[in-house]
Amino acid sequence: MSKRGRTLLIDNIGELSTQHLPDGDGQAVLGAGGSEAGVMRDAAVVLDGERIAWVGPSSSAPEADERFDSAGRAVLPGWVDSHSHLVFAGDRTAEFEARMAGEAYAAGGIGVTMGATRAASDDELRRLLAARVAEAVAGGTTYLETKTGYGLDVANELRSAALAAEFVDEVTYLGAHLVPAGADADEYTALVCGDMLAAVRPYVRWADVFCETGAFSEEQSRRVLLACREAGLGVRVHGNQLGPGPGVRLAVELGAASVDHVNFLDDADVEALAGSWAGWTGPASADSAAMAGTVATVLPACDLSTRAPLAPARRLIDAGVQIAIASNCNPGTSYTSSVGFCVTTAVLQMGLSVQEAVRAATFGGALALRRHVGNDVDGQRAVGSIAVGHRADLHMLNAPSATHLAYRPGMPLTHAVWRAGQRVV
Ligand SMILES: N=CN[C@@H](CCC(=O)O)C(=O)O
Numbered sequence: 001m002s003k004r005g006r007t008l009l010i011d012n013i014g015e016l017s018t019q020h021l022p023d024g025d026g027q028a029v030l031g032a033g034g035s036e037a038g039v040m041r042d043a044a045v046v047l048d049g050e051r052i053a054w055v056g057p058s059s060s061a062p063e064a065d066e067r068f069d070s071a072g073r074a075v076l077p078g079w080v081d082s083h084s085h086l087v088f089a090g091d092r093t094a095e096f097e098a099r100m101a102g103e104a105y106a107a108g109g110i111g112v113t114m115g116a117t118r119a120a121s122d123d124e125l126r127r128l129l130a131a132r133v134a135e136a137v138a139g140g141t142t143y144l145e146t147k148t149g150y151g152l153d154v155a156n157e158l159r160s161a162a163l164a165a166e167f168v169d170e171v172t173y174l175g176a177h178l179v180p181a182g183a184d185a186d187e188y189t190a191l192v193c194g195d196m197l198a199a200v201r202p203y204v205r206w207a208d209v210f211c212e213t214g215a216f217s218e219e220q221s222r223r224v225l226l227a228c229r230e231a232g233l234g235v236r237v238h239g240n241q242l243g244p245g246p247g248v249r250l251a252v253e254l255g256a257a258s259v260d261h262v263n264f265l266d267d268a269d270v271e272a273l274a275g276s277w278a279g280w281t282g283p284a285s286a287d288s289a290a291m292a293g294t295v296a297t298v299l300p301a302c303d304l305s306t307r308a309p310l311a312p313a314r315r316l317i318d319a320g321v322q323i324a325i326a327s328n329c330n331p332g333t334s335y336t337s338s339v340g341f342c343v344t345t346a347v348l349q350m351g352l353s354v355q356e357a358v359r360a361a362t363f364g365g366a367l368a369l370r371r372h373v374g375n376d377v378d379g380q381r382a383v384g385s386i387a388v389g390h391r392a393d394l395h396m397l398n399a400p401s402a403t404h405l406a407y408r409p410g411m412p413l414t415h416a417v418w419r420a421g422q423r424v425v
């Protein structure tokens, strides 16, 4: 084994959920009940600096500089949280209480957080961001996306993007989150496509649009997504959250990497999403990122917190759609960064097997961010699965199997976390 960094052998792993399924997408196998593709028993992993250097049976593991005895615990890839909104100040407890008393969620609450965020100093936002990222890591998240979207003018969207880039792995431009009160919708859309986009562009890899009644129409959303794509950003969509609508079909039409929420889907939406995956031959093929379709990202904590019908994750998987599970951490609809809680809910309430849910929150998130492949390409390694050459992002549970995530809901099962080879929990 090459000695590029200090090596660490993690052995006696009772159950290793690699989520590495090179011969196909694996979802059908995982859903078949009992079969566990991508899972090894009595396994070991060797980390070499930031990368995974070896994966195999514990009994034949090579020696390393240091050793960590897992004592039979389960190990998964670190969570890949592909959808969050962490750049904000203030909270919306009163809105949440009103919702629990029967009021429906509406997009307008975003304006409340916009006001608090604009009023906060850079240092205050930095402190809040650092605390939120630390909470996510403590729960096993090792790769994190976050969005702008509570600035909603050029200066504050730029500030949000720049601050986010200091703290997270991927930043998404969400100037098209809400038309600020008093602004003309078409003029604001033009700003989002023009000066605002130019300002944030150096800090962001993605653009997103809230395509929903009360936010941005199909036509406005298309304009924003096309302008952002033209500027070299990958695109994604908040769609079909509050009711049936054009979000999913627009996302597929424009080759979005993901459409997120997907609570209200008709047959045509599911067919469009499935069709986007028709030419995909799985994670191992050379053109795996280029051929990937539109991931449907489900947000179980948001569904519970807004009392929305749960997104039809089971139906999507059965139709051949690749799904992700993410936290959607934000002050309005989902004030939690616990991906573990989302996985638990997906198993208990959405009909996913444990390995399907773990896969969606690891490999699925990576796929939604197009980081599921790559071996030091552009300085990036694959995340979301455990295989040689991938980034050494591991989540060890204080439990013998991932099943305990659902079997022991709400328990603090995170025992240790390595991010890019560094022990962070
Ligand atoms: N739906 C749009 N955006 C957020 C909610 C934002 C808010 O209410 O502050 C979401 O993903 O749920």
Ligand SMILES: [Zn+2]
Pocket: 083, 084, 085, 238, 328, 330
């Ligand atoms: Zn969101």
